[in-house]
Amino acid sequence: MVTKKQSRPDIFRADCLSRDTLQLIADEWTPLVVYALEEGAMRFSQILKRIDGISTKMLTQTLRAMERNGLVQRVVHAVVPPIVEYSLTPLGQTLVKPVNMLQMWAYEHLQEVARARMAYDQSDHPPIQEETATRVQQR
Amino acid sequence: MVTKKQSRPDIFRADCLSRDTLQLIADEWTPLVVYALEEGAMRFSQILKRIDGISTKMLTQTLRAMERNGLVQRVVHAVVPPIVEYSLTPLGQTLVKPVNMLQMWAYEHLQEVARARMAYDQSDHPPIQEETATRVQQR
């Protein structure tokens, strides 16, 4: 758990597996799904309602990817109408803590970020196009 | 720093600022730039060389966004040829630890993920399209 050098192979290389793995969770929805499932197993429609703004398509994609990567388990109950439950695997559980750290960081520094943005936008810095500034903000 | 409920407002809501802030770092390059700059101030071209696979465009975009969000400081030395140095702000420094946790997670569970993928791909699960499986993998 220490920050010893060996824990960090060459993440700067494009073919670094570590980098590739890191990329798994560096997207818009995965962290939120981790959060949602942290509360226990959920059905598709429950997650859909829990995470405001996600479409069925994105949720399906995200869940599939997470399942493939071993983060999520998908259990189908053979009843009509079908019931499908998703839950975190043990591997997925290990993600909870790190992702939580991120979330806490976001919460704690939210105001500083907002202030920095305002300051930046008011000065005459090279203006940033909306897109690049906030990323995927157009819902 | 504790995981008390109040530290987590409704991140599931689309208009949650916390969620918005979280999104800042949930992209392909920002974590890598944080890593690179953790080692100290760097010039544009140095970062470019350090982070394998990033284009000047993406690096510029990422740095601009990070600057706007108060994570990175940009210092221009008025000489010819120009020298521009980037470094983490105090706010940016606070990101180092959480991002490090993610990186460690990635490194520690890299094999489990790889195994899960293989298992998934070999069974007859609904095959995942390349794109959704690994995301932005086509370099």
Add this chain to the structure above:
DNA sequence: CGGAATCCGTCCTGATACTG
């Protein structure tokens, strides 16, 4: 209910070329 499939616009991305 839990998706899969399709359609389709938007945005992002990587080259390439150019500038102060």
Add this chain to the structure above:
DNA sequence: CAGTATCAGGACGGATTCCG
């Protein structure tokens, strides 16, 4: 050196429709 400008492609994401 440190970018910006431009452009073309492809990916991404939403909405809708259909199915077991």
